[in-house]
Structures are given as C-alpha cells and as structure tokens.
Amino acid sequence: MEFFADYALIIMVVILVVTTITGVPLGIAMIVSSIFYLVIAGRDVGLAAENVLNGVFGNFVALAVPLFIFAGNIMNAGKVSDRLLSFALALVGRVPGGLAQVNILTSLIFSGMSGSAISDVAGVGKVITGMMTQDGRYPRGFAGAITATSSVVGPIFPPSIPMVFYALISSTSVGALFLGGVLPALMVCTTLGVAVFIMAKLRGFPVEATVPLLMLPLVFLRAFPALLMPVILLGGIYSGVFTPTEAAAVSAFYAILLASFAYRVLGLRDFWEVVKSTMRTTAVVTIVLCGAFIFNYIITVERVPQDVFALFQSMDLTVIKFLLLLNLLYLVLGCFLDVSTIMLVVTPLFLPAAAALGIDLVHLGIVLVFNMMIGLITPPYGILLFIIKALTGIPVAEMIREIWIFLALLISLLLVLTFSPDLVLWLPRYAGMM
Secondary structure, three states, X not given: OHHHHOOHHHHHHHHHHHHHXXXXXXXXXXXXXXXXXXXXXXXXXXXXXHHHHHHHHOOOHHHHHHHHHHHHHHHHHOOHHHHHHHHHHHHHOOOOOHXXXXXXXXXXXXXXXXXXXXXXXXXXXXXXXXXXXXXXXXXXXXXXXXXXXXXXXXXXXOOOHHHHXXXXXXXXXXXXXXHHOHHHHHHHHHHHHHHHHHHHHHHOOOOOOOOOXXXXXXXXXXXXXXXXXXXXXXXXXXXXXXXXXXXXXHHHHHHHHHHHHHOXXXXXXXXXXXXXXXXXXXXXXXXXHHHHHHHHHHHHHOOHHHHHHHHHHHHOOOHHHHHHHHHHHHHHHOOOOOHHHHHHHHHHHOHHHHHHOOOOHHHHHHHHHHHHHHHOOOOOOOHHHHXXXXXXXXXXXXXXXXXXXXXXXXXXXXXXXXXXXXXXXXXXXXXXXX
C-alpha cells in the first residue's frame, strides 16, 4: 500500500478518466476516484463527507443554484416567453432581419430571469426558432445558429448560475460578478444585432409588420410583470435589501406569483412537473458539486495549484500571455466538457497563478464564463446545437454552416474583454461592490 501511496494522485486521475469513458456520470466518477485516493493515500475517508458538508450544505451561496433553476423552470412552464416575444416583436420586429433581432432581444430579457443558456434555448428559443422557419422565412440553419448564439448571453447577464459556481471556488463577490456581466452581455447583443442587420440586407431577410401604435401600450402591459423580475433582482441586490442568494429565493417566489396569479397559466399539475424537473436537475448539479469539492480538496492537499503556478513562473509568462493561454485552453475544453466541470474542477488550478500575476478575479470570472459559453456553440460538440436539433429537428450540419460568423464575432469580443478589464469592472466599481 505504501508503494501505491506515492502514486495515489495518478491512480485517482486514471480511475476518473476510465469511469467517465465507460459512461459513469462525472459527479459520481469524481466521488469514486477521490475515495480511492483517500484509501490508497492512507487518509481518513471521512474527509470526503466533511468536504461535502462544508462545501455544499454549509455554503449559503450554493443555495442560489436550485432556486434560480426553479425560477427558470417556472418561467418556461408558465409560457412567460410568449409575452416577452410579443414585446420584443413590437420593439424590433420592423428592423431588417426582424425575427432574428427579436430572437436576440428576447434572449437578453429572458436571461434576466433564468441564468441558464439551456433554459433560454428550451423555452423562448424553441418558440422563436419555429416562427423563423415557418413558411421558409429564414433558412433553418440560420434560425438555429442565431438561437444558439443569442442564448449564450443568459449566463453572462445576471443572474448567472456559472457565476455562482465561480464565486464558490474563488471567494469573489456574487454581486460584483453579476454587475460585471451587464456590459459584456449588452455588447454581445449589440454586436449580434448589427451583424444580423447587415446579413439581412445582404440576404434579403424579411421585415415584420409594424405593430400599430395603439397596440404598443397593451403589449407592454402584458409583458410588464415579467420585465419587472430582473429589475427586482438587481435592484434588491445592489440596494442591499437582500443578498444574491436571497435574490434567488425572491425570483423563485415572484415566478410562482407571476405564472399562477398574474398570467394564470400555471396549474397544480404544471407546478408539480416543475418541482420534479427542478429536483432532477438540482440532484445532478449537487452530485457534481459534491464530487468537485472532494476532488478540489485532494488537488489542494497535493499542491497541484502551486505546481501549476510554478510551471507558469518557469515559462515567464506575462499577464497577456497567461490570459491568451488560458483563453485558448478554455476554448478547447469548452468543446468537450460541460460548464460545471470546467468551472469546478479546472478553474481552481489557475486561480493562484492569476492572483499572483495581479489579475482581478472578478474580471477573470467574467472572461472565463464568456469563454465557456462560446464552447456551448462550438462544433463539433456544441451542446446547444444538439439541444436545438432535439427540439426543432434542424440538422446540426446546417447550423454549423451558419455558426462560424457568429463564433468569430464572439471570440473577437472575448479578446476585447480579456485585454480591457475596465469594461468589466467599471460598473461594479461604480456601484461600490469593489
């Protein structure tokens, strides 16, 4: 056993890789491989339970994750997206590429409620994609590509589940991270809107009928209760009325009131389905969190972050070179791994090096979240592309042919944000969060 103890970390990684390849869910694979490490290294196996209790159940911030998931599910089940679509259509439907512009704007609005790109695609994305492809108004591949691309703004604009994960592992302020994502999200939507405008002119995409002026107040009033959610969330957080975790509870409660009483579209059976869906999703996320906290404890004990830092020191990397290398690594990882895995397992390895180089961790968090969102639409394994295929039947190959221009724009924005930290940090600083 003493012989194996010297190679406990290597054995753990091998077990993790083998179990994952054979189809074992990642969270369980991390827990199993970590327990093997503790046994082989002669450490107390009870440390696994201790790290789970302290990391997940003893962390107030972690409670925000299931609450935001629940709020997003309520919004989807309550068909709030229909009213948001009507509102967006009235605002930008008359612009060239009208429905594509509506797609972008609705993703921005919906992102202020769900904090998840997948929720965006599954809810409002499915509806708007069907509208775009009806009667051949837009090519199927283009409709799917812009839906996938616009949905990445979900976890960048507050609230954001990946940012909550990042706050857990980096000890940064959730409020500062949320505010830091506002301007990047607006930049994404503006850039995509301009690109769609130009493409609409070049490719002859249709313009939607103008909504009569007399109808605008009615459309606005129907969407107004839903539009209030991000205002209540952000206003409450930054006025100090409640913490980000309490804001998640408020959003869930407000979503119930909205769907059940304001719009009266959520019955008891629908509510029970939402609860079951939230429990399933939360269970998966919690297992990954449990595995990640045990795994990260072992990584810390083995001083892996310090070894990574020493490696970067030996390479004599400047801040710019470090950020470029990190962006490249995350772009590649994002093509193959899910966001929670990268954030919870990979990111802690690089935080000490980033801090030592003087990189602001709030700025780094926004850059990494943005980077991982790009991974969700990057071929060949962009998960959002496959979700859209499952929901709409649009072939992935058709979406891939249209996605490249949007990928190029997002990567360009990523580089701008990477080397212009003030674009991320000025709003948190102005609000006194930093």
